[in-house]
Every structure is written in C-alpha cells, then in structure tokens.
Amino acid sequence: MLDSNLEKMKVADLREELEKRGLDTKGTKPFLIDRLQEALSAENGATGGAETGSADMDMDSNDSEQVQEVEEDEQAEEQQEEAEEQQEEAEEQQEEPEMEDEPATEAVEPAHQNGDQANGVKEEGTEEKPVVPEVKKAAAPEKGVKRKFGETGLSPEELKPWNIREDEPELPDDFVCLDWFNSDLNLRIRHDDFLSAMPLNKESWSWVYAGCRATHGISSGKIFFEVTYLDTMKVWTDKDGFHLDLRVGWSTNAASMQLGENDKSWCYSSAEGKKASNKEFLEYGAKFERGDVVGAYLDMGEEMVTMIFTKNGETQGEAYSFPRAELGGEALFPHILTRNVKFECNFGKKKDGTELAPLKEALEGYTQIAKCEAETLIRGDSGIKTREECHFILMVGLPSVGKTTWAKNYAAAHPEKKFEIINAALYLEKATVNGDSRKNHTTLAWEKVHHRITKALQDVLKIASSRRRNVILDQTNVYVDAQLRKARPFEKMKRMCVVMVPSDEEMAKRRKQQEEEGEMNIPDEACNEMKANIAFPNEDNGVFDEIVFTDLPREEAQAQLEKYNKEAQDAGFGRKHLEYQSQWEHNKRMRGMGPMFGRGGPRGFPRGGGGPFRGPMRGGPPMRGGRGWGGGHRGFAPQGGYGYGGGAWGPYGHQGGYQPRGGAQGYGAYPGNRNWGGWNR
Template identity: 35%
Template sequence: MSASMDLSKLKVVELRAELSSRGLDTKGNKAVLVDRLKEALDREAVQGEEEEEEGGGREVEAAEDELLWGDEGEEEEEEELPPKISQNESELEADSQMDTSYEEEAKPVPVIKTEPELEAEKQKTQKVEEPTQAPVSDSSPKDVKPEIKQESVTKEENKDQMDVKVVSTEIKTEKEPEVIEVKDEPEEKIVVDTKDENRDRRDREERRGEKRRRSPSPPRRRSPPRKPDDEPDYDDTGVILSWYDSDLNLVIDKESFASAAPMFDHGFGYIWAGARATYGFQKGKVFFEVRLIENCDVSHLGDEPTPHVVRVGWSAGDTSMQLGEEPLSYGYGGTGKASTDCKFKDYGKSFCVGDVVGALLDLDSDAVTMIFTINGETQGVAFSINRSELQDKALFPHILSKNTKFRCNFGNEDSWFPPPDGYTFVSHIAADQRVSGPKRPEKREDCEIIMMCGLPGCGKTTWANEYYAKHLDKKYNILGTNNLIDKMKMMGLPRKRNYAGRWDVLIDKCTKCLVKLLEVASRRRRNYILDQVIVALFLFYLAKI
C-alpha cells in the first residue's frame, strides 16, 4: 500500500487489518487509525529508500563474487541464509508478539530484522510502489546473472517470510511514543468487559432457567372450598331438642328435632351423648316422654359391661351434658338407678329398647319433686329438693344416651302413656311461662375459638375447665381427649378405674374420635376451646375437610 493513497476512504476494519499486519496497535477511532497508518507508511517509504541504496551496493558485490568464485560463492551464500522456522514456532512467535503489543501499548517492542529479511522487504516495497521500475543495468551481461540470482533469493526469502508470518515490518525507535493510544484504552476496555460480563450473566440465567424447566415445581394445591355450615332452620318457638345445646357426637334428626342417635363407631361406643330441650321451666307441673327405639351395633367394643344405656331427667341450663353427674342435674338410667352429682342410688326398674320412660316435674309444691314412669307405671319419687337449691334457675328436659337411638314426645303428638292428673306436656305450657335456652350465634363471625398451647402437663386442661366455668353463658365446647375420657364414666366413676384393656389403645381411639368431632365442629356455629397437644395433626385434618 502506497503512502499516496487516500487512507480516509478505507473502512475501520481495513485500517485495523493494515495496522495488524504491521504489528501496530489497532485500537482507537478512525481518525487515530488513519494517522497511525499514515505514519507507518511514511516510515516504510524512508526505510525503503535507504535499504535500496545499501542493497544496490550489496547486489554489485554479490554479482562480482559470483563471477569470481562461481558455485562456491553460491554455496557460501546459501549457508549464510537464516534457517527456516517451522510453522508452529512462527505462530507462537507471532502470538507472543501480538500479546506483547496489547500488554505494552505505551512501549511497543521494536522488531529487529536480519539482513535477508530487509532485502526481502525492500523487494516487496519496490514491487508495490514502483511496479514499472527498470532493472539496474541492461547493457552489461555481468549484471544479468546477479539480478536473476537475487530474484531467486528474494523469492525464497519471501516464502520464508510467509511461513514465519511476520507481524511487523518496521523498526521502531525510542523517539516514537504512542501517546494517542493510551487515551482510548480505558474506554475500550470498559466496553469489552461490560459486554463479556453481560453475556456471561445471560448465559448463567439461561442455564438456570433451563435447569428450572427440567425440574418442574410441584403443582400449587388449592385450598378446598369451605363446606357450608351445618345449621338447619327450625321453629325456635316450639319445644324441641336443642341443636345448639347438645353434644357434637349426637346426631339429631333435622326434620322433627325430636329423635336422635349417638355416634357409635370406633371409640364413640364408649362416649355418652346428650341434649337438652330448647325451653326450661320454673313453675307448673310438666312432663315429657322418651321412647327407646334401637340399640346401635357396638360389637367392636368387646367386654363393655353396659353398652346400651339411656338416662332421662332434668337439669339446669348451665350444667354439662353429663346428666346426673353434676349438681342441679337429675337423671334416671336404664340400669334402674337415679343419680345426681355422680351419686347413684337404686330407684326403680331397669328399662331397654321398646320401653317408654316418662319424666314428671312438680314445681308448684314447696319441695320440688321428680317422678319417673316406665310404660305408664310410676316408679315413685326419685328426687325431692328444696326450691332454694335451684337458685331460681329453670330446669330443662334432658336426655343422655350411650349407643341407643331414642325419640322424644314433648307434646307434638298424643301421649304414648297418659300422665298422672295435673301434669301437662312441656310444649303445651304458654310461651310466657317458659324460659328460653341458649341461642346459637347468628353468623360464623360471632363464634369464638380458643386454642391451648403449651407442653404436656403444664396445666392447659385445668385452665380450660376454669375458663369454661367462669363463662357459662358462652357455652364453650371443650375439644380434647381428656374431655372425651370424662364422658366415658361408668356409674359416675372414671373410665380408667373400670377399663381392663390397654390404655394407650383407648387414647388412640379417643384421638380418632376427636378428629371426627373437629370435622363436625368446623361446620357448627359454636364457641370452642381446643385443648389438645398435637395441634398440627388436627389442623392437617381440618385442611382436608
């Protein structure tokens, strides 16, 4: 390439290629590259003229030596030629020169060439810049032979030069610092590093995304829709079995609200289930009837002494469902015993399925008396208490059953056995002479639940029982295995004293019963106290409801 060419017309890529072929720095904008290449071409032109003068003298001497010595001169000249460098070594040398040119841009290393290489470069410059230049001498026949010889040597040297892949063709001096190159270097490096960093980051993100696609996440489980509340409509002006003031394990008929049956599967066969009527009484002579319809199949219980029992009686509205096991709770059981405050006594005949039990209450006399009948036959006075003991509290019809289905007659149908004179069905008493029982919350948001937390044996059950006793008006239902075991008493005695089987098996049965009750409780509008240690287990089951 001649210096006279218009370098500004070259593209940046072409400028960098020319500079790279000369071993010069290729960084910078176009203007810098043009100036750099122009300076290189100017230096090449000056060096070419100097080498031409020196080369001319050497050519004459070489021609004379060849004429004088002949073949010996040729052999000596061939011996003086530099040895060829293998292609791999030349590539390594070129790569090292390129690395050095990038690392030491401020101080480029000069490339020193041997005499044959300079002659080859001179020949290359002469061919590019002066293609029509004539030979040195045409008249002398002595000049012809050296000319041909020199051309062959030059071709051979050019071939060696192509194998070596020489990067630079100039000799740099200390007087030529590359000051302009340093100005653009920081900017160029920052751009290159940023691009590499962004590319690496994109590659990592793509690999990470590919890995996530290969390992699918588990599908998100939707929470099941909440089941509707199990709160049927009923006529709250009539005397019926209370849907709210009853045990959760007692299944009340939703049509008549007069018949019911306790749950009896698994551990429920040991548990009593009871209910009160919706209205109580403070005066008058009232009665109601209960018919024992069917015994539930509890063959899985084994040696249970009394698997099918029903208690009929009266109780105050703030007592528990365990009829006859608390003060102001009076009952007559199928074993023929009457009880109150867990005190049992022999009273009348035993009764079973098919029998009709009548409960009569006299609130007009000085002493409140209670009489029971079996199929119309009076069993005598079971309880006679002072009116002051009632503390002006109303008494409600109350039925407690274990594994026996029953039906009540509060006066909605004709009496099965006529009562003694002066007694009236409870539903026939005027509404203003009744005392209404507790009402269920109108909305689910009005309900309360208290969850006991703490280690076993730290007093959670004691606290729950005390809190329940202080807030009787809220009718808390305590949910826990201890509460279920309290409902397994036999003749008022704790189950643990009258159980011959393994206690841990019974506790396991109670736990399963509690899970079922939690399912029922989740659909009933009530207030609850959850008194159980393994809370996570029941929350898991509740999530599946």
C-alpha cells in the same frame, strides 16, 4: 396395604392392627391376615354411607351403605378420581425435600351438595352436573433445602378459603324440641323432626355418652315429657353391662351434659333401673329396654320440687323431692343422655304445631311441656347468630405444658361463650360407668384407651366446623401444616393459635405435677418425635387472625423449640414420621391397580370389588361380604373414615363431609407415625 406386606407382619403386629379396628384378635396368623385384609379392603373399597331424608333408624350412625342412584354422580366421582391420579403422577415426578414435616394433601375438595341432593339423590326438577375442581400444586423445593421454622409446605390451592357448608337449621322460636346448640357434638339429631337422635357409636365412640337438653324449660307448674327407647346400636368396645344406657331426666341450663353426674341434674337410668344425681346412683325402679316408654314428671311447687318417673305408664314412685330454693331460681329442662341407644322424644307437639297425644296414660294433673302456655316456657341458651361471631382456638404445645389447664381456665373466664373443648381427657370424662372413671372399668391399658379416643376426635372436629360453636382444640398440634389444615374448615370464625412454650424449669415442674396426678398418657417415644418436629406458624400464615404466646414470648419460644428440634433429631427421632409417610403415599398410589388395592378393584369393574365376592379364605369357604358386584362390608368404615365422609347430610344432619376421597385430609388426618400417629390429632 399389600398382601405381601401383611405376610411379613408379625402376629403381634397383626393383632394390634385388628385391635385398633375393634376386631377379633383371636386365631392363627392366616386367619388374622384374612381378617385384617378384609377390613382394609372394606376401608378402601366400600362406598361411602349416605342417608337420605327417608332413611329410617334401623341403621347405625356409621354403618349405612351408599346407594348410587344417579349415573351422573358416578361420572363425577370417576372424573375426580382421574384428577387425583393425575396429581399423584405429578407428585412422583417432583423431587422430595430432605426434611418434610407434613405430607402435602390433595387439593381436590368434593362438590358439596345440599339436603336431599346429597350422595346421589337429586332434587326434583334439578339437574346435577359433575364438577371437578382444577388441581394445582406448588413447586417442590430443591432437594436438600430444609424448610425454615414456621413455614408451611401447603400449596396456595390448599390454603385457599374453605368452602363453608353450615349445618344450622332454622327452627320456630316456640318449638319445644331437642336443642341443636345445647347438645354434645357426638349426638346426631334428626333433621326431619328434631325429636329423635342417636349417638356416634363406631369403635371408640361406643364408650362415650352423648347428651342433649330440650330447647325450653319451666320454673313452675306440673309438666312431663316422654322418651321412647327405640333401639340399641352396635357396640365396638367393652360389653360390661353399662354399654347400653339411656338416661331420662331434668337439669338446669348450666349443668353439664352428663345427666345424673352433677348436683343440678336428676335422672332415671335404663342400665340398672337406678336413679342418679351428683354421681350417686341409687336403687329406684325397673330396668327399661327397647320399645319401652319412659315418662319424666316434674312438679315445680312454690316450696318443693318433686320428680317422678314412669315406665310404660306405670309409676316407679317418687324419685326426688327437695326444696325449690336449692335451684337458686333456675329453671329445669328436659334432658336425655345416651350411650349406644337410639331414642325419640314426645314433648307434645311437632315442628308444624300438630299436637301429639301422650304415648301412655299420663299421671293426673300433669301437662305435656310443649302444651304449656308460651309465657311459662323458658328458653335455654340461644345459638350463636352468625359464623363471624364464633371463635376457634387451636392449642400448640408438647404434652404436659398445661394446655388443658389453660383451655379450662379460659372457658371458665368466658362462660357466656359456652366453649366446646375438644381433647381426649375431657371426652373420656363422658365415658363413665355409673359416674366412675372408665379407667377403673376396662382391661385395656389406659394409654391405649386414651390413644383411641384421641384418634376418634377428628369426627367431632368435622362436625364442629359445620356448627356455630365456640371451639378450643386442645391437642399437641406440633406440625405447622396440620395446624393450618385443622383451622381451615373454621373459615370466617375468629381463629386464634395459642402457643405454650414454658422455660425448662417450668416445664419440669408441670411435668412432675402431671406425673403425680397420674395423667402421663403419652409414651416418651411419641414425645421425642414431637420434639423433633414441633413449630408454630408465621404471622403471615393466611389462616389465623392472631397467634398468642402464653409463656415465653415469640422469639424465646422459637429458640426453645429449635433447641428441642435439634436435640431430638440428634438423638435419632423425627425420621419415623417421614418413613411412614413414604409408605402411606406408596399405598395410596396403589388404588385401582388390583382387586385388593385401594377402592375395590381394577378399572372396568364396578366400584366396591373385583368380582361377586372376595374369594375363599385360606383352607375355608368364601369369606363374608360377597353379596354381588360392588358389595361392601357393613360395619367397616366407608372411604373417608368412620362412615361420616362424603358430605352426606341425611335425617341426622351433617355426617362429617368435607373430606376428599380416601381421607379427611382437610383436617390433617394423615395417619402419622404408626407408633404415635393418634397423639397429634
């Protein structure tokens, strides 16, 4: 965004942009402009964060700075940038169609690296060679020719099979560790030990819990494990006293990941030192914080189950005791839930079989779970063996048509699949305060909270595409191009598109029910913009294996949506998306033209800036971030968004990758209309 554009913005608009980025909105207009410009420069100019296998846990999940150690890596990036610019010049020469539903994304995909070769760290004995894929672009349709219903504007290059890079480690069957499969997608487990982890925390993710069970549980005996509260992470949202929380406890294999918030899980929470089960938080022991070690002790007797927790070796007393019959024969598994806290587990053994002694003196008679006899350990749900066995379902439909209800019912009907439903409402259910809805504990309008979470979901969508999981993407997904882009990274999975188009009478009934339940979170203007553009792909789309219509059959559904398109377009909707697209493409072409444009500076200057520092604020000293040539700003998103871009893996596994420089375009991440762009993620 140009300086002149910022000068023209109103104070309210500047504050809104700052608020979206989780930045301070106080001050006069000059200070707001400087603050926003600094954020934009960091977003477009900072080099991507990368963590190698030797990275420590002092870095936030998204604040790491990439160190470019290999000259060949920079040469490859420069060649790729040249290819992108050549493509943009070709796009400028083409005539634009009268109605364009989606911006055509760049076809360049980054060369993916493995393990320690990620982001400029070469594996010993190998030689990196820069690879620049050939850029091809489909010819633009003649001016004035509208795209037919269901047609895509994506080029053959953009629709080619996805370059799959799975993040599925192979682990010994008897290794007791954090379970790669039975964990939330927003939890990053370290690849080098599988005993420590931290949640996504950037911006809206600071609201959301991330949980994980251990790979093995037990149904008899006296066992324990320990969890070390390693460190806190930066909090981008409300600091309400519950923003830093680590819960340690036990749950059954079928319990949800929200430890302490259902009737088959029990925990000890750091925030207030309370114990919790089934959303009932009761006074129990002392709070625990950075550096403390919590022990979770379980006595599975013949008649009774007893749980005790310790802090730094000191017992906090009996937490729970109940008849074993209440478990219905199910085993109990170690379970950890975290919000903005890094942690490390000690189950008793490392991956190589080396035994780990207890960190604190253990209670008498208890054994570390990894040191139990193998026949007494019970394995949790095993992961999916091949990618071809996985299912990806993409929902298409306007707000209030019942997509979430369908997704929940479908997942419940197939419990063995363990479907991950990705939508804003369900992730907000992970943003609780002592089991209570976040809606009752925020000063922000709920519509804004919902909007922010919706925009953040692209992070877990990237992670999900690299895992062997069964996924339901429950969003509106109104654009055909976006539907195909979001489905492409799930290559080799069984991909199904579910289209929900009810009759007018049924639509009114469902909308009224949602209003009564207080779940109408999308503004009317956004709904009308969606109506103006909604469509579904043709059968020969080349991506989906199956397209299912849950209400009206295909022909009637198409007629209904075409009616929506016409009514909304006649009312003046459907053009704002195109206007914002034009501005977005203009800003994109600006990169490399000046010190404040694009990726940090004109050609000839090092990446990350046009000088040792950004320059002085209006009427004040030099601004933060001037740490020398190429310096970026910690805390702001590197190119690609949220610090997961660039294909880095590092000790915490997949960081998002897959995206071309400048944005996650493979997922339809074009920002969309500024008034509602996040709703169609």
